[in-house]
Amino acid sequence: DQQVKQNSPSLSVQEGRISILNCDYTNSMFDYFLWYKKYPAEGPTFLISISSIKDKNEDGRFTVFLNKSAKHLSLHIVPSQPGDSAVYFCAFSGGGADGLTFGKGTHLIIQP
């Protein structure tokens, strides 16, 4: 039972361009939405979040969009930089358990 889907295992983007990462979810009880970034052999690092009462939250180069009717969450990074190369996980809160529900991750590769 997959409540969260990150359909792109990997994404390659040219430096300076926009990176768009996507998540789809099915659990309508989710009410807080987060993005984490993870480098190899490290723990996930919190990036940005959004509550269910908003549809957009911006922090510097990072913007998270929430489309509740479509149950779709996305992260925009612009402009993309080499240090953005990492695995990005969407994570969801409020789905019935106290922990976060994670997607499988998208490996973002920024090409010079």
Place this chain on the structure above:
Amino acid sequence: NAGVMQNPRHLVRRRGQEARLRCSPMKGHSHVYWYRQLPEEGLKFMVYLQKENIIDESGMPKERFSAEFPKEGPSILRIQQVVRGDSAAYFCASSLTDGYNEQFFGPGTRLTVL
């Protein structure tokens, strides 16, 4: 930098042995969460603890796994009689309050069962 600390970073055990994983939350945080990540998978929630209390263990396997967060000292995730399928990365996270605040993760413990 008083981030979330986990030790050991790497742990090798033979089948049937016990594994003990430790987690010290960020300073001031009293909520601890444990997650497991299998290869090519996302993190899976296991258990949520506050000091001396297990709040939610809905993601914890029913046998061989236990967790505690004593009044003093780190949180411990214990796996008894390990099997090869327990090989994974185990991450601990902490938060300032429960509910919807962001969780901050430690570097993880990589458990390998031979």
